[in-house]
Amino acid sequence: MAPILLNCMGNERNEYIKYVKNPNLETMEEDILYHLSLSTKTHNLPEMFGDIKFVCVGGSANRMKAFAQFIHKELELSGNPEEITDICEGTDRYCMYKVGPVLSISHGMGVPSISIMLHELIKLLHHAQCQDVVLFRLGTSGGVGLAPGTVVVTEKAVDYSFQPQFEQVVLGKVITRSTELDEEVASELLQCSSELQNIPTVIGNTMCTHDFYEGQGRLDGALCSFSHEDKLEYLRKAYDAGVRNIEMESTVFAAMCRVCGLKAAVVCVTLLNRFEGDQIKSPHDVLVEYQQRPQILVSHFIKKRLGYVV
Amino acid sequence: MAPILLNCMGNERNEYIKYVKNPNLETMEEDILYHLSLSTKTHNLPEMFGDIKFVCVGGSANRMKAFAQFIHKELELSGNPEEITDICEGTDRYCMYKVGPVLSISHGMGVPSISIMLHELIKLLHHAQCQDVVLFRLGTSGGVGLAPGTVVVTEKAVDYSFQPQFEQVVLGKVITRSTELDEEVASELLQCSSELQNIPTVIGNTMCTHDFYEGQGRLDGALCSFSHEDKLEYLRKAYDAGVRNIEMESTVFAAMCRVCGLKAAVVCVTLLNRFEGDQIKSPHDVLVEYQQRPQILVSHFIKKRLGYVV
Numbered sequence: 001m002a003p004i005l006l007n008c009m010g011n012e013r014n015e016y017i018k019y020v021k022n023p024n025l026e027t028m029e030e031d032i033l034y035h036l037s038l039s040t041k042t043h044n045l046p047e048m049f050g051d052i053k054f055v056c057v058g059g060s061a062n063r064m065k066a067f068a069q070f071i072h073k074e075l076e077l078s079g080n081p082e083e084i085t086d087i088c089e090g091t092d093r094y095c096m097y098k099v100g101p102v103l104s105i106s107h108g109m110g111v112p113s114i115s116i117m118l119h120e121l122i123k124l125l126h127h128a129q130c131q132d133v134v135l136f137r138l139g140t141s142g143g144v145g146l147a148p149g150t151v152v153v154t155e156k157a158v159d160y161s162f163q164p165q166f167e168q169v170v171l172g173k174v175i176t177r178s179t180e181l182d183e184e185v186a187s188e189l190l191q192c193s194s195e196l197q198n199i200p201t202v203i204g205n206t207m208c209t210h211d212f213y214e215g216q217g218r219l220d221g222a223l224c225s226f227s228h229e230d231k232l233e234y235l236r237k238a239y240d241a242g243v244r245n246i247e248m249e250s251t252v253f254a255a256m257c258r259v260c261g262l263k264a265a266v267v268c269v270t271l272l273n274r275f276e277g278d279q280i281k282s283p284h285d286v287l288v289e290y291q292q293r294p295q296i297l298v299s300h301f302i303k304k305r306l307g308y309v310v
Numbered sequence: 311m312a313p314i315l316l317n318c319m320g321n322e323r324n325e326y327i328k329y330v331k332n333p334n335l336e337t338m339e340e341d342i343l344y345h346l347s348l349s350t351k352t353h354n355l356p357e358m359f360g361d362i363k364f365v366c367v368g369g370s371a372n373r374m375k376a377f378a379q380f381i382h383k384e385l386e387l388s389g390n391p392e393e394i395t396d397i398c399e400g401t402d403r404y405c406m407y408k409v410g411p412v413l414s415i416s417h418g419m420g421v422p423s424i425s426i427m428l429h430e431l432i433k434l435l436h437h438a439q440c441q442d443v444v445l446f447r448l449g450t451s452g453g454v455g456l457a458p459g460t461v462v463v464t465e466k467a468v469d470y471s472f473q474p475q476f477e478q479v480v481l482g483k484v485i486t487r488s489t490e491l492d493e494e495v496a497s498e499l500l501q502c503s504s505e506l507q508n509i510p511t512v513i514g515n516t517m518c519t520h521d522f523y524e525g526q527g528r529l530d531g532a533l534c535s536f537s538h539e540d541k542l543e544y545l546r547k548a549y550d551a552g553v554r555n556i557e558m559e560s561t562v563f564a565a566m567c568r569v570c571g572l573k574a575a576v577v578c579v580t581l582l583n584r585f586e587g588d589q590i591k592s593p594h595d596v597l598v599e600y601q602q603r604p605q606i607l608v609s610h611f612i613k614k615r616l617g618y619v620v
Contacts, residue, residue, distance in 0.1 A: 019532070020532045020533075021532065021533050021534070021535075022529075022530075022531060022532060022533055022534035023534075024529045024530060024534055025530070028530065030589075031530065031589075032589050032590065032591065034589070034590050035522075059403075060402050060403065061402050062402045092370055092371050092372045093369075093370065093419065108418045108419055108420075108423055109403065109418055109422060109423045109426060110418075110420045110421065110422025110423045110425075110426075111420065111422060111520060112419060112420025112421060112422065112423070112519075112520045112521060112522070112558050113418055113419045113420045113422070113423050115420075115520075115521050115522070115523075116419060116420075116521075116522045116523075118532070119522070119523045119531045119532045119533070120532075122532035123531075123532050126532070160479045160482050161482055168521065168524060168525070169470045169519065169520065169521065169524070169525045170524045170525070170535065170536065171524075171527050171536055171540055171541070171544040172470050172471055172544055172547075209422075209479065210421060210422045210425075210479065210520075211422060211425050211426075211478065211479065212345075212422070212425070212426045212429070213425075213426075213429045214478060214479070214480045214481075215478070215479045215480070217481050219332075219334045220332070220334060220335070220338065220341065221332060221429045221433075222329070222330045222331065222332060222428070222429045222430075222432035222433050222436070222566070222570060223330075223331050223332055223429070223566070223569060223570070224331070224332040224333075224334055225331075225480065226480065226481055230481060231481070234481040234482055237482075248422050256532070256533070259533060260532060260533070279340075279341075279342045279344070280342065280344045281342065
C-alpha cells in the first residue's frame with residue numbers, strides 16, 4: 001500500500017514536483033549518497049531533511065559553515081550557532097549544515113565537483129520528499145568591468161562562447177542543456193539588494209569556465225601563450241555579450257536545476273576587475289567582507305520569504 | 311646581474327628544465343599563489359620547497375594527510391608524523407604537507423579543481439627552483455572488468471571517446487593537448503608492485519570524465535535517460551579500447567605535466583567493478599585498505615629511488 005499512498009499524497013497537492021528524473025531510483029533497495037556519506041538505509045532522510053525550503057551552496061567549506069552560523073543568528077533559532085555540526089562528517093568531500101529550513105553545503109571548485117554534489121543533493125531532496133525548494137549558489141568570481149565587491153545576480157549562465165548552454169557527455173555523446181535561471185527569484189534578489197546598505201548589486205550574465213587561468217584569459221598561470229592585448233579583446237567580447245562576471249560552476253548548476261524543476265539563482269561577488277588585473281591582491285579582511293555580501297543578500301531573501309521582514 | 315647568474319646556473323647543469331611556460335612570470339614583482347595561500351613575497355619558496363623531488367597529489371584532504379604521515383614513517387624521518395602541519399592552512403581549497411623530499415597535496419574532485427592546483431604547484435616548483443621532480447596522482451576510480459581493489463597504473467589517459475587527448479579552452483578557442491605519461495615511471499611502478507604483497511596491479515588506459523553519473527554511465531544519478539544495456543555497451547566499448555578504470559582528473563594532469571616537462575604517473579585503485587554495479591557498497595574498512603594500496607606502491611617507488619631499498 002505504501003507506494004500508492006505516497007502517490008495519492010503527491011496528487012492531492014496537484015503541484016507536486018518530482019525533482020529526480022530517473023525511474024531506476026524507485027526500484028533500488030538502498031541508495032547510498034556516497035560523497036555525502038548518507039544512505040536511505042542508515043539515515044531517516046524525510047525526518048532529517050523533510051522541512052528544507054532553501055538550499056545554499058558554495059565552493060568553500062569554511063564559508064558555507066560561516067553562512068550556516070550567520071543564518072542561524074538571522075533566523076533567531078534556538079541553540080548555539082557555534083555548535084552546529086557537519087552532517088557529512090563521514091567524508092571530507094563536502095560539508096553540510098542544516099539550520100531550520102535552510103541547508104548549507106560546500107561543493108568544491110569546478111563543474112565536475114559541484115555536479116557530483118548536485119546529483120546526490122537532488123536525490124536527497126527526493127528521498128526526503130521536499131517540495132517548493134529554492135536553490136542558491138553563493139560564490140566568488142572575477143568581475144568584468146565592475147568595481148571589486150559588486151554582487152552579480154546571474155541572468156544567464158553562459159559558456160566560453162557566451163552561449164546559455166551546458167554541454168553534458170552522456171555515455172560518450174555530447175548533449176546540450178539550457179542554463180536559464182528563474183527570473184522571478186533573480187528580480188526578487190535585486191529588490192532585496194535595494195533594501196540593504198552596502199550591497200552593490202547588478203543583474204548580468206555569468207561566464208562559467210573549466211579553468212581558472214588559460215580559460216579565463218589570465219596572464220599569470222604556469223602556462224600562457226597569449227598577449228595582454230589578446231586577453232583584453234576576449235574580455236571586451238565577453239562584456240559586449242552581457243558577461244559581468246566569471247566563475248566555474250554556474251552552467252551545470254543552472255542546467256541541472258532546470259531539468260529537475262528546481263527554482264535556482266546564482267549570486268556571486270566579484271573579488272577583482274579582470275580588466276585591471278589577474279591576481280587577487282585585496283587584503284584578507286576586505287575579501288572576507290566581500291564574501292559576506294552574497295550571504296547577507298540571500299539571508300534577506302530567505303527572511304522575507306519566511307515573513308521575518310516585510 | 312642576478313638573472314644572468316640564474317641563467318648560468320641553469321646552463322651549467324645542461325639538463326635544467328624550466329617547468330613553467332609563461333614569459334610573464336619573469337616580470338612580475340610578486341606572484342600570489344592564491345588557492346595555496348602562498349606568495350613569493352611572503353614566503354621563501356626556495357628555502358621551503360627547494361629540496362622537493364616527489365609530489366603526490368590526490369582528491370581527498372584526509373587521504374593526502376594520511377599519505378604524508380605514512381611516508382614520514384616509511385622514510386624514518388625525525389619528528390612526530392602526527393604533528394605535521396598543513397602548509398596551506400590559510401585556505402580551505404587545498405591541503406599541503408611536506409615530508410622530506412616529498413610533497414603531498416589534495417586537489418579536490420574533477421579536472422577544473424586539479425587544474426587550479428597544478429598551475430599553482432608548477433609555479434611553486436619554478437619559484438623554488440626545483441629540478442628532477444616526479445609527480446604522482448594517487449586516486450580512487452571505478453574499475454572496468456577488474457576485481458575491486460586492483461591498482462591501475464595508467465598507460466594512457468583518455469577522454470570520453472577513448473582518445474589520449476585533453477581539450478583545453480584558451481580565450482574561447484578549443485586546443486587539444488596530448489595526455490601521454492612517462493613510460494619509464496609506469497614500468498618502474500609495475501616492477502615495484504611485483505616486489506610487494508597484496509597490491510594487485512595492472513597497466514591500462516584510464517578514462518577521465520567530467521561527471522560521475524551520466525558521464526560514467528551510472529544508472530543511479532538524479533538524472534538517467536539510458537538503459538542498463540546502453541550502459542553495458544558503453545563500458546564494453548571502453549574495455550575494448552583498453553580502458554581499465556574511470557576517474558575524473560587524469561587527462562588534465564597528464565597534459566599539463568607533459569607540456570611542462572614534468573615526469574608523471576597516475577596510480578588509482580578501483581573501488582568497484584562497473585560491469586557489476588554503480589554504487590560503492592564495500593564496507594568502510596575495506597575501502598580504507600584499498601585506498602592505502604596506491605600509497606604503499608608509490609612509497610615503495612620513492613624508497614627505491616632514494617636508495618632505502620634495493
